[in-house]
Amino acid sequence: MLTVAVLISGTGSNLRALLDAAADPEFPARIVVVGADREADGFAHAEEYGIPTFMVPFAQFASREEWGAELATQLDVWRPDLVVLSGLMRLLPADLVDAWSPRIINTHPAYLPEFPGAHGVRDALAAGVAQTGASVIIVDNGVDSGPILAQERVPVLPGDDEHALHERIKPVERRLLIDVVRRVATGDLDLAAVSASAQL
Numbered sequence: 800m801l802t803v804a805v806l807i808s809g810t811g812s813n814l815r816a817l818l819d820a821a822a823d824p825e826f827p828a829r830i831v832v833v834g835a836d837r838e839a840d841g842f843a844h845a846e847e848y849g850i851p852t853f854m855v856p857f858a859q860f861a862s863r864e865e866w867g868a869e870l871a872t873q874l875d876v877w878r879p880d881l882v883v884l885s886g887l888m889r890l891l892p893a894d895l896v897d898a899w900s901p902r903i904i905n906t907h908p909a910y911l912p913e914f915p916g917a918h919g920v921r922d923a924l925a926a927g928v929a930q931t932g933a934s935v936i937i938v939d940n941g942v943d944s945g946p947i948l949a950q951e952r953v954p955v956l957p958g959d960d961e962h963a964l965h966e967r968i969k970p971v972e973r974r975l976l977i978d979v980v981r982r983v984a985t986g987d988l989d990l991a992a993v994s995a996s997a998q999l
């Protein structure tokens with residue numbers, strides 16, 4: 800059984816979908832802890848499932864590196880097989896990424912490498928594209944630049960605002976994330992091999 804830590808910043812709707820999937824005894828992964836960089840609304844989903852939570856408030860640390868060191872300490876308590884960034888809206892310091900990559904993955908609401916960064920949905924709308932997408936990647940030391948594990952196109956429709964488009968993307972993200980976690984857990988998807996071949 801693959802053990803998973805999920806890190807969030809916000810509502811945690813993708814976390815919720817992963818928790819619901821993992822509640823199925825047939826699902827080959829279990830979420831063991833949920834962490835956040837702030838008092839995130841998404842903690843409620845973890846609490847509903849009786850899953851422990853931790854918070855490492857970014858604002859209380861003098862630097863990104865000190866914040867990341869505390870995050871690493873918390874993750875070390877749980878020693879998950881996989882870390883999932885599911886809406887964590889912070890760049891991780893290199894030490895933490897180096898310690899966990901390739902066993903750390905991220906969901907992103909755009910078809911990477913298009914529209915990386917904190918405003919993937921807004922940037923796609925501003926660019927006037929006809930379609931954007933959702934991606935799941937391995938986290939590396941760039942901004943949403945790691946090897947792509949799964950992605951799918953999502954249309955931009957006339958009249959879309961950022962919220963409407965994001966709400967159309969999120970179900971796709973959830974499906975991709977759940978599928979990636981399942982494939983990592985069953986061994987169908989070898990993160991180390993994907994990472995190694997991306998570095999060739």
Ligand code: GAR
Pocket residue numbers: 807808809810811812813814841885886887888906907908916917918919969972
């Ligand atoms: C998701 O769309 C996720 O991809 C995005 O934040 C949302 C979190 O929603 N993450 C990023 O944009 C990271 N660059 P949720 O809290 O409802 O799951």
